[in-house]
Amino acid sequence: MGSDCGPGGSQSRAVWCAHVDGWTTLHTNCDQGQRPSNQRNCFRVCDWHKDLYDWKLGAWNDCVPVSARTFGASQPFTCSGGEEGIQTREVGCMLKSDGSPAEDAICEYFEPKPRLEQACLIPCPQDCVVSEYSPWTSCSKTCGTGLRNRVRSVLVPPLFGGAVCPNLTEFQSCKPGPCTGPEGMYSLRVGPWSPCTLPLTRPARQAKRRKGKGQGLRERVGAVKDPETRELIQKKRSRNRLNRQESPFWDIQVGYQTRNVTCIHRNGSAVVKHLCTPRNLPLTVQSCVLLKDCQMTDWTEWGPCSKTCLNPESPRGTRTRIRQVLQFPIGEGVKCSLVDESEPCEPQGDSIPWGVKHSRTTEWSDCRVDLLLSQQDRRRSNLTGLCGGGLQTREVYCVQANAELLKYLNDLREKEKASPPVENKLCEGPIPNSSQLCQIPCPIDCQVSPWGAWGPCTFENCEDQAAKKGFKLRRRQITNEPAGGPGNCPHLVEAVPCDEPSCYVWQLVSLDQCVPDDDKPCGPGTQLAQVQCVNSNGEEVDRNLCSSSLPPEPVACEVPCSRDCVLSDWTTWSTCSQTCSSKTIEGKQMRTRSILAYNAGEGGALCPNSSALQEVRNCNEHACTVYHWQTGPWGPCTEDPTASSLNTSTSIRPSSDMQGPCSMGMQTRKVICVRVNVGQVPPKKCPDGPRPSTVRPCQLPCRKDCIVTPFSDWTPCPVVCDAAGNAMKKKQSRKRLIIQLPSNGGQDCPEVLEEERDCEVPRVCPGFRWKTHKWRKCQLVPWFLRQDIPGAQETCGPGLQTRAVSCRQLDGMQADMSECLKFAKAMPAITQRCQLPCQDDCQLTNWSKFSSCTADCVGVRTRKRALIGRSKKKDKCKNTQMYPLSETQYCPCDKYNAQPVGNWSDCILPEGGRAESVLGMKVQGDIKECGQGYRYQAMVCYDQDNRLVETSRCNSHGYIEEACIIPCPSDCKLSEWSNWSRCSKSCGSGVKVRSKWLREKPYNGGRPCPKLDHINQVYEVVPCQSDCNQYVWVAEPWSVWKVSNVDLKENCGEGVQTRKVRCMLNTIDGPSESVEDYLCDPEEMPLGARESRLPCPEDCVLNDWGPWSRCSLPCTRTNSRVRTAYVLRSPSVGRQCPDTTDKEPCSLNLNCFNYFYNITDWSTCQLSPNAVCGSGIKTRMLDCVRSDGKSVDIKFCQELNLEKTWQMNISCVVECPVNCQLSEWSAWSECSQTCGLEGKMWRRRSVVQAPQGDGRPCPSQMEQWKPCPVKPCYRWQYSPWSECRVENVVCGHGMRYRNLTCFVSDGSIDSEGSLVDEELCSGLELAINGDKKIILKEACILPCPGECYLMEWSDWSPCVSICVKGAGVDFGSVQVRSKAVLAQEPENLQMCPDQAWESQTCTGGECYEYKWFSSVRSNSSQPFIWCQRSDGLNVTGGCPPMNPPMDNSSCDPPCLMPKSFCSEASVCMCEEGFTELLSATGQLDRCAPIPVLEIPTAGDKKADVKTSRAINPTLPSTIQPGRTGRTWYLQPYGPDGKLKMWVYGVAAGAFVLLIFIVSMIYLACKKPKRPQRQRQQNNRLKPLTLAYDGDTDM
DSSP states (O other), rough: OOSEEEEEEEEEEEOOOOOOSOOOOOOGGOOOOOOOOEEEEEEEEOOOGGGGGEEEEEEOOOOOOOHHHHHHHOOOOSSSOOOOOOOEEEEEEEETTTEEEOOOOHTTTTTTTOEEEEEEEEEBBBEEOOOOOOOOOOOOSSSSEEEEEEEOEEEOOTTTTOEEEOSEEEEEEEEOOOOOSOOEEEEEEOOOOOBBBBOOHHHHHHHHHHHHSSOOOOOOOOOOOHHHHHHHHHHHHHHHHHHHHSOOOOOEEEEEOOOOEEEEETSSSSOOOOOOOOOOOOSEEEEEEOOOOOEEOOOOOOOOOOOSSSOSSSEEEEEEEEEEEEEOOBOOOOOOOOOOOEEEOOOOOSSSSSTTEEEEOOOOOOOOOOOOOHOOGGTTTSSSOOOOOOEEOOOEEEEEEEEEGGGTSSHHHTTTTTOOOOGGGGOOOOOOOEEEEEEEEOOOOEEOOOOOOOOOOEOOOOTOGOOOOOOEEEEEEEEOOTTTTTTGGGGEEEEEESSSSOOEEEEEEEEOOOOOGOOOOEEEEEEEEEEEEEETSBBBGGGGGGTSSSOOOOOEEEEETSSSSSEOOOOEEEEEEOOSSSSSEEEEEEEEEEEOOOOOOSSSOOOOOOOGEEEEEEEOOOOOOOOEEEOOOOOOOEEGGGHHHHHHOOOOOOOOSSEEEEEEEEEEOOOEETTTTEEEEOGGOOOOOTTTOSSEEEEEEEBBBOOEEEOOOOOOOOOBOTSOOOOOOOEEHHHHHHHHOBTOOOOOOOOOOOOOEOOOOOOOOOOOEEEEEOOOOEOOHHHHHHTTSTOOOTEEEEEEEEOOOEEETTTTBOOHHHEEEEHSSSSSOOEEEEEEOOSOOBOOOOOOOOOOOOSSSTTTOOOOOBBBGGGGOTTTGGGGGTOSEEEEOOOOOOEEEEESSSSOOOOOOOOOOOOBBBGGBBBBTTOOOOEEEEEEEEEEOOOTTTTTTTTTGGGOOOOEEEEEEEEOBBBEEEEEOOOOOOOOSSSEEEEEEOOOOOOOOOOOOSSOOOOOTSSSEEEEEEEEEEOTTTTEEEEEEOOOESSOOTTTTTTOEEEEEEEEEEEEEEETTTTEEOGGGGGGGGGOOOOOEEEEEEOOOSSEEEOOOOOOOOOOOOOTOOOOEEOOOOEEEEOOOTOOOOOSSSEEEEBBBTTTEEEEEEEOOOOOBBBBTBBSSEEEEOOOOOEEEESSSSOOOHHHHHHHTOOOOOOEHHHHHEEOOOOOOOOOOOOOOOSSSSSOOOEEEEEEEOOOOBBBOOOOOOOOOOOEEEEEEOOOEEEEEEEOOOOOOOOOSSSSEEEEOEEEEEEEOOOTOOOOEEOOOGGGTTSSOSSTTBHHHHHHHHEEOOTTTTTOEEEEOOOOOEEEEEEEETEEEEEEEEEEEEEEEEOSSSGGGGGGGOOOOEEEEESSSEEEEEEEEEEOOTOSSEEEEEEEEEEEEBSSSSOOOOOOOOOOOTSSSSSOOOTTTEEESSSEETTTEEEEOOOTTOEEEEEEEEEEEOOOOTTOOOOSSSEEEEETSSSSSOOOOOOSSSSOOOOOTTTTBBBOHHHOOOOOOOOOOOEEEEEEEETOOSSSSOOOOOOOOSOOOOOOOOOOSSSSSS
């Protein structure tokens, strides 16, 4: 098997012999020679083979049409845009090392085999498309036979095998008239200039001369130098001066060039010169500068990468290299290219992101609620003690950090190494939030219960009773624990001094029944008191503790005899009228009793008078001097000097947020004794027992020092130069930021956070300029070269002069040439043509400067020049027409007109609207968003020629300003909450309500109002709990009986008693004051009157019934309740007492009730009174409900020990109404246009904090614009090419020229611009439409008469997309230019060159479609047919082949309309399903579809008749047997082959209509007979025409 991997493995398979029917048989039954192999070698693939093998992908083959592959090439195919095709390639597995093929299974093991074929598109052939012909030119000759021509240009080149371009030129012979004289047969032709060459040196010329002519005469030694020698000496001197002034970059060599001048016959053959008309021959030799290309050194090595460390955000840096100029270009040599270049590079350092910009934040500021309040109602922003939801802010800044500093906020040591801030715009990515919601815990107020009753007079300390000092105490409890512990509660104990204190006293529980003395049945007796021993708190204690004092003695009483007066028991003592006593105030208590039965007339004890029925006693006799301990607030937590050693050893390490405790300290507070309504008194006046503590331990928070960043780098100093080139003084600044404020005694922040200093002003403004040196002397062509030219003189004629150019700084210091190449404008010319005047030439001085103008617009200015030397005496030089000596021009007219342009900008507020608080912490959202601003409109300035000029010419700063108002958003304003209403129930849980009402509606995008009711109020309803014992009924004693059935003797019988019942407020001391009766439960109101029988003497007298006993639960009628009374006076003998027990059955919801708990709904989220949002609490109430649905005191349920599993309070959150917070406006952007009228500047802002809750929404305007100051758009523009100029001759090689002119425009597309002075474009780069290569002259050929030649290149055609409109097929865009052929002699047409065109790719081409159009000519029956592009341009080529073909000449005009054809009668007809619409002249205009009428059948539910167009009218929907031919559109036959009913109806109607028409015709035509009208000659069938308007519903 070989190794585990690679070749050498084997695969096996089973081979057996099978019968043709499928069953297996013996091997011997099969031919052994055909037996397949059952084993083969294989390649075992392992994972490491992935590096050895890979798929080899071949190139894609040509695109083959799908139709050719599927149907064969014979299938007809009409191309529309592109034909679908398939292209294939070869894919195989190969061994990477040598490319040898391998089995595909190896590569398929690692990745699937790539696809072998793909879809492609074969573009349709694109024929050449050419424009329309230009107008015919004039005749090439003024007499004789000439040619005129017209030309066209190529718009789209032939592509993808399309038809070639047709002829671009069309010729037509012309004969203006016979020539009066002989035609000109000959022309001088100038040849091209030869390349510039250096003249031979003198020794070389002399050797050449000697070689050619032999020994000539020796020149005499010391003879006068010939002109040539003098010229050589002058050249040498000039060269020496040149070398002294010029830099080594220049090597200017002046040479010469020549050209031939020949005489040409008009058939193109050269003849002898004398046949041409004698004239001044053009120059055949001239000076020139030897062409030299720019030479530069090799590139230096690449410099270091600008980034040394990897940074994932911007991973690549740049590196640069430079080269020096060795030789500047001379003449038309190759220009110098870049002297430096840069390329991106990868950092080579470690992955330490040094230089990465990170957004950092300062510490969060303290949580402030007033920031939220000021967003809503500024009247509330100055409140103190605010709590709940608030806002805290921080400043976000950008730093340049390294990896170690990325977590610098995590501990203090690294914070001290904070990075200096850099510009915020350098940081990319998400900006951290600069504000967030926070929570200030609301203080929980301490709530206490009402005061309890005064206790007994007790010792201050029962364990030390020696002081004999006593106090009466009363207490109250904390009902709601405050935040910060009970130390924040008011005092809970008050004391009054008293006499005879005791720690334990006997307390009366009850009095036993009166027992007569001496075991008598009635008469005086005693009542024993049931007592218990209680301490000062009222708690029962051991009776032995009261042994020091005697228990209460039995109380004297009397049991009335049968004839005695009977009185009721005393009521309980009423509440004391005063809480203390003084000289003018005494506390009183009262109790009463009533007469139950009068005495008998004789022998019985008399009833007392009314005053004896009432008793009054003093109460609360202690003085009104109440004392209590009063505590001050806890002081700050300070170090405990007694525990300093302990703190040192047990100090806690600061946590990461530095808010944890650092050590333990102590707090103190002041505790004083206070007398109520008086003030502080000595401490001994207050009891020591309840004295609060004055010291408590506390935890000291860590001290935090102020932390600031280091100063940022100094801002750059921009070098700003004034008009004189002097640098202007500027300032630079740097700043640092506070990232942590000091607290807990930490180090304060430095005062200086921003520094400013003057920039260092450079001595001179930086910059470079070219310096030109003086022009050298004019150098002529060497004399030996021009001495044979007729009229040539030795020391005059045309020549060439040169000058040196150097690079200087603006201060004139020498600079390197490369600096000027990079930073200066184009290099000045170093050569120019010159003319050394000959003796006969006129010599003039240069023009002087123009004189100054005396007045604008109306004055003139002049400049002058003068003749010099001998020219003053020459007559021809005095001809002022040829040589003017002065020039006059009008003074410039400086009249300017300012006018506004464009729209008004947005309303823009003044800068600097944001306020900052102390220490640089920004107050978020305090940006000025509204108020008075300004809007701007651009001003444009024109001169008197309506040309755009700088706005300063119109004394304008470029804008019209107009005040505007941005309306301030006003939030919805509600009143403060009203007071809470009283609880809706006096017992149990009800609701209480408070409300706000609308003060001011929102407008201008202010914060919206909550949902208001119909009276513009919003309510808050919360559950409340009322104490069922808060109000009680209090009944006074029953009045004296009013006996109705008076027994005067006995004073008894039926009678009525009344009493007063009042609803009173219940307090801890008992009912205190009367309130409205509705506050008490009406069901429990005692009776105010009762009728009863007043017992007679000797009758049994019972006291009032006691309370009913409680029914046992559950309530059933088998249970009962009882009440009892006892006998006050026993009856006489023979009389009996009534029952002392009353019993009644327990009835549910009458006298027996079940009780259960009821839980209310959750309240709304309740906040602290000083909070506007944030954390709150939801509450609900627990009610005890009786089985009849009435809420009762909670004690009824508590007594039953019912289970309570409900949670009564849960926390909740009221979303804070955070207004939308916006960033500051960005700086104004660059102008959208560098010049012109339509430039705009933008500034933007973003949402820093989205609105939350009912916060004010974000404004819609997130960006603002204002116009840029209008600047004229200056541009360089070529003038048109001049005609080809050949000096003084008819034809040949010449030059054509054009100039650079300065144009100004307003930047709009349709603005052509106006010509202005070139000085205005002096600051622009020399470039035309971005092309820096300026060409102002070029060689041209002026054809000689008779020549046939190619025209100049046409302009590039507009960019055209090779596409199919509407099909989404696009093969790119192309533009083309062409050269057409021109000829002047008919006999030379055979000698013409081929026309030429060239194309190039472009972008943004328009997609066109081409259609045939035709019209009828007024003077011809033949139609005019042309091809038109979709943009309206008439073209040749591009339209599809004619359909039907044009060779169908039987119809005149041919049938070109869709769906039309030429009939046998040579008439244009329409196909089946279409009808002919004819024009006014009777010609076919178009074919319109015939509408199909459908008659609804009986089964059709449609009630109306609709028309529809036939989809394929040539195919009948049903084929009727035996009926062939044209399809019926109104089917008269039904499916059964019988005529439909409507056919009979139509026939009957038609018959009636026919009779009607015949009768009308008869009546109308009943006249004498007229001659019969001639029958129509043309009685061929006319097609039916319908007045069809294109609507299908006719």
